[in-house]
Amino acid sequence: MNTGHEIRDAIARHEMTALEAAEMALAAIAATEPRLQAYLQLMPERALARAREIDAAIARGQDVGLLAGVPVAVKDLFCTQGVRTTAGSKILANFVPPYSATVVRRLEAQGAIIVGKTNMDEFAMGSSCENSAFKATHNPWSIEDVPGGSSGGSAATVGARCVPIAFGTDTGGSIREPASFCGIVGVKPTYGRVSRYGIVAFASSLDQAGPMTVDVRDSADALEAIAGYDPMDSTSANVDVPHYAGRLREDLKGVRIGIVSEFDESIAADKAMHALYQRAYEDLRALGAELVTVSLPHAKYGLATYYLIAPAEASSNLARYDGARYGLRVDGPDVFSMFDATRAAGFGPEVKRRVILGTYALSSGYYDAYYVRAQKVRTLMKKDFDEAFERCDVIACPAVSCPPFQLGAKSQDPVAMYLMDYFTIPMSLAGIPAMSVPAGYVDELPVGLQLVAPAFEEGRMLGVAHAYEQATRHAWARTPMVYAGEGDAA
Amino acid sequence: MPEVPIDIAHVAKLARLPLTAEEAERFSAQFGRLFEFIRELQALDVEHVHPTAQVIPLHNVLRADEIRPCLDHDAALQNAPATEGPYFKMPRILE
Numbered sequence: 228m229n230t231g232h233e234i235r236d237a238i239a240r241h242e243m244t245a246l247e248a249a250e251m252a253l254a255a256i257a258a259t260e261p262r263l264q265a266y267l268q269l270m271p272e273r274a275l276a277r278a279r280e281i282d283a284a285i286a287r288g289q290d291v292g293l294l295a296g297v298p299v300a301v302k303d304l305f306c307t308q309g310v311r312t313t314a315g316s317k318i319l320a321n322f323v324p325p326y327s328a329t330v331v332r333r334l335e336a337q338g339a340i341i342v343g344k345t346n347m348d349e350f351a352m353g354s355s356c357e358n359s360a361f362k363a364t365h366n367p368w369s370i371e372d373v374p375g376g377s378s379g380g381s382a383a384t385v386g387a388r389c390v391p392i393a394f395g396t397d398t399g400g401s402i403r404e405p406a407s408f409c410g411i412v413g414v415k416p417t418y419g420r421v422s423r424y425g426i427v428a429f430a431s432s433l434d435q436a437g438p439m440t441v442d443v444r445d446s447a448d449a450l451e452a453i454a455g456y457d458p459m460d461s462t463s464a465n466v467d468v469p470h471y472a473g474r475l476r477e478d479l480k481g482v483r484i485g486i487v488s489e490f491d492e493s494i495a496a497d498k499a500m501h502a503l504y505q506r507a508y509e510d511l512r513a514l515g516a517e518l519v520t521v522s523l524p525h526a527k528y529g530l531a532t533y534y535l536i537a538p539a540e541a542s543s544n545l546a547r548y549d550g551a552r553y554g555l556r557v558d559g560p561d562v563f564s565m566f567d568a569t570r571a572a573g574f575g576p577e578v579k580r581r582v583i584l585g586t587y588a589l590s591s592g593y594y595d596a597y598y599v600r601a602q603k604v605r606t607l608m609k610k611d612f613d614e615a616f617e618r619c620d621v622i623a624c625p626a627v628s629c630p631p632f633q634l635g636a637k638s639q640d641p642v643a644m645y646l647m648d649y650f651t652i653p654m655s656l657a658g659i660p661a662m663s664v665p666a667g668y669v670d671e672l673p674v675g676l677q678l679v680a681p682a683f684e685e686g687r688m689l690g691v692a693h694a695y696e697q698a699t700r701h702a703w704a705r706t707p708m709v710y711a712g713e714g715d716a717a
Numbered sequence: 718m719p720e721v722p723i724d725i726a727h728v729a730k731l732a733r734l735p736l737t738a739e740e741a742e743r744f745s746a747q748f749g750r751l752f753e754f755i756r757e758l759q760a761l762d763v764e765h766v767h768p769t770a771q772v773i774p775l776h777n778v779l780r781a782d783e784i785r786p787c788l789d790h791d792a793a794l795q796n797a798p799a800t801e802g803p804y805f806k807m808p809r810i811l812e
Contacts, residue, residue, distance in 0.1 A: 321796075322796055323796060325788055325792035326792075417773075418772050418773060419773045432770065432771040462771065462773065462775065462778075464773055464775075527757075528758060528761065530754050531755045531756075532758065534751060534754070534755065535755065535758075546733075549733070550798060551807060552805050553798075554798075556799070558808070559808070561809070561810070562808045562809075563733070565808050567733055570732075570733055570735075571734060571735050574734070576740070579736065579740065580747065582732050582734055583723070583734065584748065584751075586728050586734075587723050587728045590731060596759075600758055600759075600761075601758065602768030602769050603766040603769075604761060604766075605768070607761070607763070607766060609772065642747065658771075658772030658773065659772075
């Protein structure tokens with residue numbers, strides 16, 4: 228499978244059809260799915276019908292959009308009208324949305340072909356995809372390892388090169404960590420950049436949708452396709468969407484890159500990881516960037532702050548799952564026993580843990596001590612970034628503390644799992660754009676470099692990522708293990 | 718064993734989320750470890766810091782008060798566990 232822009236351009240030049248592109252994607256999925264388990268649902272008939280429409284529109288000479296004929300996958304929390312949307316939860320196992328998310332509508336308007344809904348941690352709560360109520364997804368680079376989470380299915384299917392572009396959501400790292408684990412590009416946009424309308428809510432002040440792609444150019448196009456103001460989401464930002472592909476750079480002359488001193492200390496204990504990131508910073512310097520040291524003194528409080536704010540918002544959002552209007556209902560003798568029985572049966576362990584924690588943080592007598600205090604620390608964290616960006620244009624730092632780990636290795640230890648998001652949470656709390664771009668391999672497994680920019684400066688961030696990607700080409704250096712033994716793939 | 722401040726039975730009731738004894742015990746131990754991190758926030762001086770509820774400077778986003786197309790009854794009810802006519806059907810709440 229090529230990149231999305233290569234497929235789109237080939238279709239536009241009549242060298243291939245959208246139908247052929249969709250068939251190739253579905254064949255690649257069929258070949259790898261028994262081992263990867265990346266999808267909760269495939270949509271072959273709908274995809275092929277849509278591809279034929281795109282081919283017909285092209286034949287009529289119509290403008291078919293930025294992603295015309297490109298096969299894409301979406302995380303199973305984007306509502307797709309008429310197609311089951313579960314958010315990885317038993318409580319929504321049979322939910323068929325009567326409308327589509329704005330992201331889905333915009334993708335379709337830009338000619339993208341949605342081939343399926345990808346697996347995820349239940350309600351996007353997790354960092355390994357093992358919290359899905361339905362199945363665990365495997366890592367295409369190392370089949371006994373996790374793909375990361377919560378957007379693990381989207382990361383795995385792009386990492387396996389089944390589709391060039393998939394979409395995820397990131398609340399505390401759920402696009403960036405799986406992108407790092409699966410050797411792909413993953414972009415968390417500025418909060419408010421992409422509409423949340425029709426996305427199953429987790430933590431509403433943090434949730435943000437973004438692209439997960441083989442290369443940076445595809446992330447630029449995919450973000451342009453989905454970004455922009457939406458009157459259906461009152462927190463969506465009325466800020467113009469630039470042509471991101473026009474911002475991609477070939478060198479970094481005149482760019483100041485901030486290196487976070489506190490993060491450098493955190494990663495120093497792991498020699499291989501530390502060496503990989505030092506090499507990445509040197510590669511940025513070699514491209515002409517000036518490296519400056521910056522400080523994020525409150526970043527170390529990120530985990531504590533996040534695990535008060537996100538569960539608090541989740542406990543409120545998930546109050547809607549009561550068996551009344553949609554989703555699972557477990558009957559009881561009265562209405563309260565119905566609520567209780569429905570929620571006890573419908574939610575998995577991680578969701579229950581966070582609903583309890585969040586309810587506690589918001590409860591009478593503890594609200595100021597925990598929730599409001601966390602919101603104040605959030606202000607300090609945002610200020611750290613404001614000050615850092617007075618000294619640099621883009622921050623470069625670790626996306627993760629380790630390469631992918633084995634399935635089951637952390638699933639019984641929630642705090643160990645929470646620590647996986649140590650380097651990604653501060654940006655989420657500050658609401659600023661951040662991404663992971665392939666930075667090489669540790670123990671033969673992919674690791675991503677995180678790039679961070681001020682609010683609404685995705686173009687600047689993607690520009691740096693593109694120069695780095697084109698100079699290093701880590702994503703093309705190896706073949707995912709899922710193809711081992713097939714044909715000439717090593 | 719670190720101190721766990723949560724009265725889990727009480728909070729579970731507030732959340733309308735009954736837990737088994739095994740779940741309550743397991744969560745309690747796990748929260749103990751998490752609160753080792755959360756307690757670090759107590760050491761910060763935030764007395765004069767304004768809380769951040771959301772990060773973008775938007776206030777009072779309103780829309781025009783106009784009738785617009787919306788979901789019809791059938792679509793709104795299509796996922797309902799139980800219906801009666803054009804209504805969601807719920808267990809009795811009054812004797």
